Amino acid sequence: MKPLVYLAHPRLDRSEISGPLFEAARQTEGITCVDLYATYPTFEIDVAREQRRLVDHDAIVFLHPIYWYSAPSIVREWQDLVLEYGFAYGKHGHALDGKVTFNAVSCGALETSYRPGGGNGAHLRDLLMPFEKTADLCRMRYLAPFAIYGAGRAVEEDRRKGHLAAWQGLLTALRDERLDLRAAHAALTLNDIAASHAAKPETA
Amino acid sequence: MEILAAGFVYLVAAVVAVPIADRLGLGSVLGYLIAGVVIGPVLGIVGHETVELQHFAEFGVVMMLFLVGLELQPAMLWRMRTQLLGLGGLQVIGTTALIAAVALAFGLVWQAALALGMILALSSTAIVLQTLNEKGWMQTIGGKSAFSVLLTQDIAVIPMLALMPLLAVGGTHGDDHGTDAHGHAAPTAFDALPDWAQALAILAIIAAIILGGRTVMRPVFRFIAEARLREIFTAAALMLVIGIALAMNYVGLSPALGTFLAGVVLSDSEYRHELESDIEPFKGLLLGLFFITVGAGVDFGLLFSNPAGLVALAVGLMALKAAVLYGLATAFGLGGADRWLFTLGLAQAGEFAFVLFGFTLGAGVLPAELVSTMTLVVALTMLLTPLLFILHEKVLAPRSVTSADRAPDEIDEAGTVVVAGIGRVGQIITRLLITNGYKVTVLDHDPETIDNLSRIGFRAYYGDATRPDLLHSAGLETATLFIAALDDRDKQTALVRHVAHSYPDVIIHARALDRHHVYELENAGAHIAVRETFEAALSMGRDALVALGNHPFRAETARRTFRAHDHRQLDALHATWTAEGVSASYIDAMRAHSQTLFDLMKEDRLDSFDRSDHGWTPPPKGDANL
Numbered sequence: 001m002k003p004l005v006y007l008a009h010p011r012l013d014r015s016e017i018s019g020p021l022f023e024a025a026r027q028t029e030g031i032t033c034v035d036l037y038a039t040y041p042t043f044e045i046d047v048a049r050e051q052r053r054l055v056d057h058d059a060i061v062f063l064h065p066i067y068w069y070s071a072p073s074i075v076r077e078w079q080d081l082v083l084e085y086g087f088a089y090g091k092h093g094h095a096l097d098g099k100v101t102f103n104a105v106s107c108g109a110l111e112t113s114y115r116p117g118g119g120n121g122a123h124l125r126d127l128l129m130p131f132e133k134t135a136d137l138c139r140m141r142y143l144a145p146f147a148i149y150g151a152g153r154a155v156e157e158d159r160r161k162g163h164l165a166a167w168q169g170l171l172t173a174l175r176d177e178r179l180d181l182r183a184a185h186a187a188l189t190l191n192d193i194a195a196s197h198a199a200k201p202e203t204a
Numbered sequence: 205m206e207i208l209a210a211g212f213v214y215l216v217a218a219v220v221a222v223p224i225a226d227r228l229g230l231g232s233v234l235g236y237l238i239a240g241v242v243i244g245p246v247l248g249i250v251g252h253e254t255v256e257l258q259h260f261a262e263f264g265v266v267m268m269l270f271l272v273g274l275e276l277q278p279a280m281l282w283r284m285r286t287q288l289l290g291l292g293g294l295q296v297i298g299t300t301a302l303i304a305a306v307a308l309a310f311g312l313v314w315q316a317a318l319a320l321g322m323i324l325a326l327s328s329t330a331i332v333l334q335t336l337n338e339k340g341w342m343q344t345i346g347g348k349s350a351f352s353v354l355l356t357q358d359i360a361v362i363p364m365l366a367l368m369p370l371l372a373v374g375g376t377h378g379d380d381h382g383t384d385a386h387g388h389a390a391p392t393a394f395d396a397l398p399d400w401a402q403a404l405a406i407l408a409i410i411a412a413i414i415l416g417g418r419t420v421m422r423p424v425f426r427f428i429a430e431a432r433l434r435e436i437f438t439a440a441a442l443m444l445v446i447g448i449a450l451a452m453n454y455v456g457l458s459p460a461l462g463t464f465l466a467g468v469v470l471s472d473s474e475y476r477h478e479l480e481s482d483i484e485p486f487k488g489l490l491l492g493l494f495f496i497t498v499g500a501g502v503d504f505g506l507l508f509s510n511p512a513g514l515v516a517l518a519v520g521l522m523a524l525k526a527a528v529l530y531g532l533a534t535a536f537g538l539g540g541a542d543r544w545l546f547t548l549g550l551a552q553a554g555e556f557a558f559v560l561f562g563f564t565l566g567a568g569v570l571p572a573e574l575v576s577t578m579t580l581v582v583a584l585t586m587l588l589t590p591l592l593f594i595l596h597e598k599v600l601a602p603r604s605v606t607s608a609d610r611a612p613d614e615i616d617e618a619g620t621v622v623v624a625g626i627g628r629v630g631q632i633i634t635r636l637l638i639t640n641g642y643k644v645t646v647l648d649h650d651p652e653t654i655d656n657l658s659r660i661g662f663r664a665y666y667g668d669a670t671r672p673d674l675l676h677s678a679g680l681e682t683a684t685l686f687i688a689a690l691d692d693r694d695k696q697t698a699l700v701r702h703v704a705h706s707y708p709d710v711i712i713h714a715r716a717l718d719r720h721h722v723y724e725l726e727n728a729g730a731h732i733a734v735r736e737t738f739e740a741a742l743s744m745g746r747d748a749l750v751a752l753g754n755h756p757f758r759a760e761t762a763r764r765t766f767r768a769h770d771h772r773q774l775d776a777l778h779a780t781w782t783a784e785g786v787s788a789s790y791i792d793a794m795r796a797h798s799q800t801l802f803d804l805m806k807e808d809r810l811d812s813f814d815r816s817d818h819g820w821t822p823p824p825k826g827d828a829n830l
């Protein structure tokens with residue numbers, strides 16, 4: 001399977017999670033990586049080029065921090081422009097049928113906050129519903145999000161290495177078709193599944 | 205004809221020997237010395253007239269100190285004060301003391317021992333700086349430390365020149381060469397003045413250099429620059445240096461000190477690079493001539509009477525100097541390869557020793573036999589230096605810990621930009637870069653613009669940016685990015701071609717006058733060429749669409765579509781465009797492309813659903829899928 005990772009982070013110079021995760025993806029063989037803000041600094045997205053990219057890949061991953069319970073605005077611009085009628089959806093729009101998609105996100109709040117009754121009042125997966133419904137409309141297979149909670153303190157708490165190992169494990173499992181897509185769709189997050197694919201520290 | 209013939213001999217010797225020495229990794233100083241040895245003692249073509257020639261050639265040293273001064277902005281000196289006073293000062297004082305002690309043990313009187321210590325404490329700026337630059341070691345910790353020490357030594361020459369006469373033994377003033385660049389002039393009206401008036405005159409001249417440099421020279425240079433006569437600017441630069449040297453001679457001070465001061469005063473000025481480029485060739489030739497005369501004066505009889513003893517002296521001298529340097533490097537925390545570079549690189553004696561030897565001889569500080577012996581020893585240490593650099597590079601540096609685990613350098617040089625031409629285009633680029641914290645060096649040939657820019661704090665320098673030497677002194681070697689923004693079409697293309705050829709590592713962005721100029725510049729080697737009017741015209745076009753009643757975002761989208769199409773067209777037509785001009789096939793291709801755009805826009809206006817019109821297009825009304 002050929003995964004495509006879209007990074008959306010407008011301030012990479014200050015990024016502690018998304019940047020390193022993107023870098024790790026670039027170091028991984030067989031993963032195509034596109035930095036959206038770098039490719040389209042003026043938001044002038046080349047629709048034809050991005051549609052070709054989608055056709056050429058089997059799994060589309062959006063890597064970004066959570067902004068206002070969604071993604072940074074260039075992802076929305078990308079959706080508005082690239083997911084065209086007749087290409088992604090509509091009677092003759094079957095270009096994306098069956099492709100896998102999910103969000104890999106960093107959140108400021110802790111996991112306990114993303115629960116019914118918690119500070120954010122709902123599971124992350126439920127808050128990302130617009131992405132899931134978009135995927136459904138384009139007949140894609142939506143997977144649960146891969147989430148790094150409490151991202152602002154991951155470096156200080158020495159968690160980043162673990163997150164990176166899980167992320168790389170997830171990407172390689174996806175690439176090598178070892179990922180259980182049914183379980184990945186059913187889960188609340190991909191975190192446990194990713195961790196089970198992470199390379200053991202001593203063999204890494 | 206006599207002069208021409210003699211000059212021809214020297215030139216032939218230099219032209220043959222220097223490139224060969226350089227190719228062999230020995231450096232130009234050794235090349236000149238060898239050339240001198242060949243035409244002097246070996247072939248006997250030149251004889252005793254070299255002594256007189258040497259006094260003339262010493263003027264090269266005066267020019268060299270002017271250039272050293274030009275390099276030393278007061279602010280930079282202040283930043284480097286710990287390095288200069290600590291590392292450099294200790295090297296000069298420590299080595300002087302150690303060598304003087306050894307000389308005393310050999311039975312010299314203390315004055316001679318001290319003079320010898322000071323002279324031999326100096327290293328060879330010419331050899332070391334050139335090697336550091338050639339090998340790319342200038343930015344290593346070892347290279348930077350070596351540079352600080354060399355700088356301190358260059359400055360220390362001035363007090364040394366002043367001290368030498370005081371060390372004269374028994375007042376045997378051999379005041380035999382009338383216009384010695386360093387010695388006292390023949391008795392003048394000045395000597396008739398009473399002491400207090402002499403002191404006053406000296407102070408007045410120094411004050412005149414400093415104040416004159418600050419207030420008078422800039423307008424004068426500006427006035428000359430406005431005439432746009434390059435040779436007159438060169439003449440003015442020479443006039444300045446020679447005039448100051450004469451004035452200093454008149455009051456019995458070192459001309460080198462005077463021109464050095466003038467250099468420091470002018471180092472802040474916008475004419476610095478131009479002055480540097482103008483004086484540099486004269487300095488180079490005169491210094492070269494000076495080294496040739498030193499080589500021609502080598503006493504072969506002496507060398508062959510006791511070769512082992514001389515070599516032992518040279519090696520012993522280098523060992524002494526290296527011991528001091530190694531100790532200092534350790535004390536100042538230099539490790540591994542850096543410590544070895546610093547220790548081995550500065551262990552030789554330098555070209556200033558030849559100058560100072562000549563001077564001490566004149567002043568009667570050192571006996572003549574000792575001077576001719578030590579001249580040979582100094583030359584030998586310089587001959588050994590390239591071997592030490594090779595030892596460092598091939599043996600010691602690879603073994604030492606690499607720079608991977610040392611603290612990151614201060615980012616002094618990174619991200620530097622040189623902008624050529626600061627007209628309407630260059631100014632905007634420069635302001636944007638500076639407000640984002642980048643170091644920008646600006647070159648322009650309009651004195652008025654340069655003046656205005658310097659006033660508001662730009663690092664702007666006067667000069668014709670198409671001159672290779674000026675580009676070099678503006679620091680293109682270490683620059684990351686070069687922006688060519690001249691308004692003269694052909695000069696701009698020539699400039700880009702030269703930079704692309706001579707500095708292949710520098711990224712080149714160029715201002716283009718029109719689309720054909722884009723092709724010319726790209727062919728010349730520009731990485732990015734931008735039409736100067738294109739973006740502005742597009743903006744005006746969008747504003748026109750808005751004024752005509754289009755929704756602003758619709759107008760902006762039209763601007764983007766047009767811009768993208770035009771860029772595609774520009775790229776596509778490059779192949780059909782020929783440098784000779786516009787061919788028929790080019791016109792055909794151009795017409796075809798314009799037709800495409802016209803069709804594209806027409807379809808757009810018909811508002812039909814079409815895949816060529818991407819962006820925010822709603823699904824057709826009858827779709828039941830929603």
